[in-house]
Amino acid sequence: MITFRGLFTLGLIYILTLHLSSAKEGMWLPLLLERLNIEDMQENGLRLSAEDIYSVNQACLIDAVVLFGGGCTGELISDKGLLITNHHCGLSRIQLHSTVEKDYLTDGFWAMNRSQELPNPGLEVTFLRRMEDITQKVLQGVTIETDEPERYRIVTENMDKIRADAIDGTNYEAEIKPFYYGNQYFLFVYEVYKDVRLVGAPPSSIGKFGWDTDNWIWPRHTGDFSLFRIYSDENNNPADYSPDNIPYKPRKYLPISLKGIQENDFTMVIGYPGSTYQFLTSCDLRNIVHTSVPSKIKVRTIRMNIMQEEMMKSNEVMIKYASKYSRVTNSWKKWIGMLNGLEKVGALNKKYAFEKTFNEWVNSDEERKRKYGNILDEIELVCDEIDSIILANDYYSEIVMAIEFFDVASELRELVEEYEDETVSPDDFQKSLNSFRNFTGGFYNNYHEPIDRRVFARLMEVYAQDLSVDFQPEIFQKVNTKFNRDFGLFSDWLLQKTILTDEQEMKQLVEEFDKKSVKRIKKDPGYVLFSQFDDLLQEVRFAYAQLEYLLDFYYRIYINGIMEMYPDRVFYPDANLTMRVTYGRIEDYSPRDAVIYDFYTTLGGVMEKEREGVYDYIVPDRLKELYQLKDYGSYGTGGEMPVCFIASNHTSGGNSGSPVLNADGQLIGINFDRNWEGTMSDYMYDPDQCRNIILDVRYVLFIIDKLAGAGYLIDEMTLVY
Numbered sequence: 001m002i003t004f005r006g007l008f009t010l011g012l013i014y015i016l017t018l019h020l021s022s023a024k025e026g027m028w029l030p031l032l033l034e035r036l037n038i039e040d041m042q043e044n045g046l047r048l049s050a051e052d053i054y055s056v057n058q059a060c061l062i063d064a065v066v067l068f069g070g071g072c073t074g075e076l077i078s079d080k081g082l083l084i085t086n087h088h089c090g091l092s093r094i095q096l097h098s099t100v101e102k103d104y105l106t107d108g109f110w111a112m113n114r115s116q117e118l119p120n121p122g123l124e125v126t127f128l129r130r131m132e133d134i135t136q137k138v139l140q141g142v143t144i145e146t147d148e149p150e151r152y153r154i155v156t157e158n159m160d161k162i163r164a165d166a167i168d169g170t171n172y173e174a175e176i177k178p179f180y181y182g183n184q185y186f187l188f189v190y191e192v193y194k195d196v197r198l199v200g201a202p203p204s205s206i207g208k209f210g211w212d213t214d215n216w217i218w219p220r221h222t223g224d225f226s227l228f229r230i231y232s233d234e235n236n237n238p239a240d241y242s243p244d245n246i247p248y249k250p251r252k253y254l255p256i257s258l259k260g261i262q263e264n265d266f267t268m269v270i271g272y273p274g275s276t277y278q279f280l281t282s283c284d285l286r287n288i289v290h291t292s293v294p295s296k297i298k299v300r301t302i303r304m305n306i307m308q309e310e311m312m313k314s315n316e317v318m319i320k321y322a323s324k325y326s327r328v329t330n331s332w333k334k335w336i337g338m339l340n341g342l343e344k345v346g347a348l349n350k351k352y353a354f355e356k357t358f359n360e361w362v363n364s365d366e367e368r369k370r371k372y373g374n375i376l377d378e379i380e381l382v383c384d385e386i387d388s389i390i391l392a393n394d395y396y397s398e399i400v401m402a403i404e405f406f407d408v409a410s411e412l413r414e415l416v417e418e419y420e421d422e423t424v425s426p427d428d429f430q431k432s433l434n435s436f437r438n439f440t441g442g443f444y445n446n447y448h449e450p451i452d453r454r455v456f457a458r459l460m461e462v463y464a465q466d467l468s469v470d471f472q473p474e475i476f477q478k479v480n481t482k483f484n485r486d487f488g489l490f491s492d493w494l495l496q497k498t499i500l501t502d503e504q505e506m507k508q509l510v511e512e513f514d515k516k517s518v519k520r521i522k523k524d525p526g527y528v529l530f531s532q533f534d535d536l537l538q539e540v541r542f543a544y545a546q547l548e549y550l551l552d553f554y555y556r557i558y559i560n561g562i563m564e565m566y567p568d569r570v571f572y573p574d575a576n577l578t579m580r581v582t583y584g585r586i587e588d589y590s591p592r593d594a595v596i597y598d599f600y601t602t603l604g605g606v607m608e609k610e611r612e613g614v615y616d617y618i619v620p621d622r623l624k625e626l627y628q629l630k631d632y633g634s635y636g637t638g639g640e641m642p643v644c645f646i647a648s649n650h651t652s653g654g655n656s657g658s659p660v661l662n663a664d665g666q667l668i669g670i671n672f673d674r675n676w677e678g679t680m681s682d683y684m685y686d687p688d689q690c691r692n693i694i695l696d697v698r699y700v701l702f703i704i705d706k707l708a709g710a711g712y713l714i715d716e717m718t719l720v721y
């Protein structure tokens with residue numbers, strides 16, 4: 001019988017011998033390429049060594065790749081710190097620099113010299129300097145007798161020390177991440193640059209061409225890129241923004257191939273995929289496809305419809321909400337594709353079948369029975385408990401966090417707590433007050449009350465309908481007693497009373513923050529409602545985290561079992577926002593009977609999609625002109641201008657902006673999306689259906705050179721013909 005407390009550590013994963021199941025599926029750790037993948041990669045066409053990709057001794061490809069912000073990838077394309085990523089990764093920055101008068105979102109932005117580049121406070125890029133398998137060190141002191149809480153204590157202590165040692169005497173940062181649910185641990189040492197300036201972005205009619213209609217869809221014609229430049233101090237080290245900083249000189253930047261692409265060419269992607277869940281059991285997958293995702297889709301649909309209606313009414317609102325809307329709709333659409341895809345591949349049935357095989361394997365041996373005998377049952381028990389709170393947990397993010405004025409309430413709550421905390425010095429409080437003022441400044445600049453008002457009214461109602469009374473905030477009782485169960489009336493009342501949505505009132509309130517202000521805030525119904533939600537849902541979050549912790553523990557055992565069951569298979573670790581290399585080929589696919597999607601698109605397709613007056617498909621005049629003249633310079637081929645292509649690289653969210661490289665490690669494209677039929681790849685990869693969507697780098701150069709007239713940027717790059 002396996003129990004949580006008494007269980008001994010089941011040891012490390014087995015040393016795995018090499019037999020890859022598929023050349024396409026998998027997100028591999030750069031450090032392990034030499035041992036696990038390089039032969040296969042070379043057999044598939046790669047003309048580089050593992051050291052060319054990852055090395056601590058010489059400049060290598062990973063030196064040219066960064067984590068861009070908190071969730072995208074970018075790559076260096078010149079020796080002067082020039083970096084390319086997706087337009088959708090730079091979008092929030094482009095938006096922050098945009099106004100109705102200087103609308104860079106609509107018109108694009110091009111710095112014509114360094115002094116015109118725009119700083120972006122808070123934006124960071126992160127270089128991976130080295131990584132190390134530290135499993136042994138992390139588990140030092142853990143024995144077969146160690147119970148779980150003790151294991152946790154030892155592991156935490158060991159990790160603290162390893163992290164501290166790893167960066168001692170440097171300006172680096174260290175992070176340790178568990179892999180295979182804690183069967184392995186890796187250390188990552190990073191260098192973070194903080195002065196990153198906007199250099200260029202095409203107009204949204206190119207950078208977001210097709211908008212949400214085409215998002216996650218192939219065939220695609222989006223010029224999804226933006227350019228930034230990393231700056232350093234005079235010694236090439238990270239530094240806060242200063243006009244005296246100089247362009248960063250990277251250890252390595254990527255040469256750009258103009259040789260073009262062919263079907264079946266080898267391709268490789270290096271980047272930071274966020275999360276994948278290949279090992280989920282049927283029970284957990286069922287929770288996701290039956291409960292969690294459908295509810296999230298429902299809530300987002302409501303939100304998006306309201307946002308869209310309001311955005312269509314005014315250009316100013318359109319600018320303010322472009323980036324917010326994109327964030328909401330991006331996952332929404334992915335989830336719909338994912339549910340379809342999982343159903344089409346019969347994911348749940350595959351999981352049931354696999355679990356049956358696993359149990360048969362376990363039950364045919366006494367030792368296995370002892371180690372893994374009831375592991376799937378244990379997982380199922382936890383999973384059932386999760387099922388009872390999963391919706392409340394999801395609604396915390398999808399509803400409570402979707403109400404914009406709750407952001408103000410949340411910040412204000414911290415401020416009130418500090419005010420009442422006698423251990424906080426007046427100076428420290430003043431600092432917090434100043435940062436609250438800064439926060440509200442930015443908040444109201446990008447706030448449109450009618451959207452929030454309507455979203456609030458609708459989502460409160462959904463929340464009340466879908467969740468049991470255990471999860472309802474107390475103030476909802478008023479809806480019954482005072483407002484005759486009408487959430488519309490309740491919302492009108494609350495929004496009329498709260499000052500959280502009113503910039504001027506908030507300004508006045510925090511002008512002089514004193515007892516009176518605190519009293520007033522604590523009576524504000526918006527604040528009260530947020531606080532009640534927050535208390536209630538913090539409990540849910542806590543309970544959820546406990547269950548996940550327990551689940552992680554059971555998965556550690558389960559995966560250990562799976563690896564024991566297939567000793568000859570190499571399992572790639574799930575994505576966890578650490579750097580990965582993935583490889584595949586340029587390939588078409590058939591989404592359904594009698595339909596085959598070709599592997600590339602051209603500018604002709606942009607013109608075919610153009611719809612006068614339809615926002616998603618506006619084509620800039622200059623682009624039309626270049627198309628009519630066929631003025632493609634050296635970037636076109638055979639009278640056509642390539643735009644996008646697809647390949648079978650296993651990618652995920654976070655791979656946006658990742659370099660797509662040819663067999664020689666030259667840049668051929670920028671990864672920006674996946675096809676709709678393949679969005680289930682985070683849970684189950686299907687080599688027939690899963691494709692990553694890539695912006696052809698020749699289209700990027702064409703836009704920079706011919707459309708923007710910023711050819712001086714191309715002079716910085718190294719082009720390979």
Ligand code: ASP
Nearest residue numbers: 652653654656672673674
């Ligand atoms: N479009 C995705 C992103 O925003 C990339 C992907 O999921 O394939 O990160």
